[in-house]
Amino acid sequence: MSIAPTGWEDIFEEGEELLWQGRPDGAVVWQKKHNVTALMGLAVTGFGVFWIVSSWQVGNDFWVFGLGFLLLGPALAIAPPYMNAMMRRSTWYSLSNRRAFIATERENVGRKLAAYIIRPDFTLDYDGQTPGSIIFAIEVRQPGNSAYRVSIAFERISEAAEVYEMMRGIQEDTG
Numbered sequence: 793m794s795i796a797p798t799g800w801e802d803i804f805e806e807g808e809e810l811l812w813q814g815r816p817d818g819a820v821v822w823q824k825k826h827n828v829t830a831l832m833g834l835a836v837t838g839f840g841v842f843w844i845v846s847s848w849q850v851g852n853d854f855w856v857f858g859l860g861f862l863l864l865g866p867a868l869a870i871a872p873p874y875m876n877a878m879m880r881r882s883t884w885y886s887l888s889n890r891r892a893f894i895a896t897e898r899e900n901v902g903r904k905l906a907a908y909i910i911r912p913d914f915t916l917d918y919d920g921q922t923p924g925s926i927i928f929a930i931e932v933r934q935p936g937n938s939a940y941r942v943s944i945a946f947e948r949i950s951e952a953a954e955v956y957e958m959m960r961g962i963q964e965d966t967g
Contacts, residue, residue, distance in 0.1 A: 803905070809889045811958055817923040817948040818881035826872045833869025836861050885946045887955060889962060892928055892946065908944055910962045917943075924952025928959060 800810065840861030847855035879896075886893040891907045908929040917927040929944035949955060 803893075803907075804888065805890065807889075808891070810886060811889055812885075812887040812951070812955055814885050814946075814949050814951060814955070816880040816883055816885070816946070817950065818877055819948075820873050820877045821948070822873050823876075829872050830869045833865045833867070835865070836868055837865025840865055880947060883947075885949065887946075887958060890966070892944075892959075894944070894946075906944075910959055910966070912963045912966050914963075916956060916959055916963070917945075918952060918956040922952070923948040923950045924956075925949070926952055926956050926959065 804810075840858045840863075843858030843861060844855045847853075847858065879898075882896055882898050884895040886895070891909050893905060893907050895903070895905045897903045910928060914929065919925050925945050925947045926949075927943045927945040931942045931944055932939055933942055946952070946955060
């Protein structure tokens with residue numbers, strides 16, 4: 793018999809129990825991965841300034857096209873941390889005695905629920921931070937002819953240490 797809370801009856805498998813539910817921290821946080829887009833944004837802004845100044849010196853009206861670069865550059869530089877925070881604010885996490893669930897609800901995309909089996913042979917990666925993140929799966933995505941790996945994680949959760957121990961317990965029980 794499944795011990796499923798209300799609303800989980802069609803999702804849980806036989807014998808599956810809900811252990812934890814939570815949400816990620818929605819704060820805007822600068823991460824190392826944002827450095828590349830920030831540098832690109834600064835380069836685009838610099839190009840926009842160069843375009844405007846050069847066109848102005850020549851005396852033509854093409855300087856107006858540089859305004860697009862001047863607006864796009866700062867957006868490229870600072871948007872990623874805000875976009876990540878917006879995505880985390882529309883995310884919910886759940887952990888059962890077998891699987892980890894990531895639910896999202898975004899205005900233009902709708903609701904999504906992804907379930908990932910907690911595999912005993914996967915090395916969990918806990919960053920030790922507060923709030924902390926725990927990587928528990930890797931997913932390969934193939935848009936077109938290329939492929940790349942994505943780390944699947946409970947990101948920036950306040951109970952990361954406790955959830956990490958629960959996940960390790962699940963691995964030991966299933967291994």
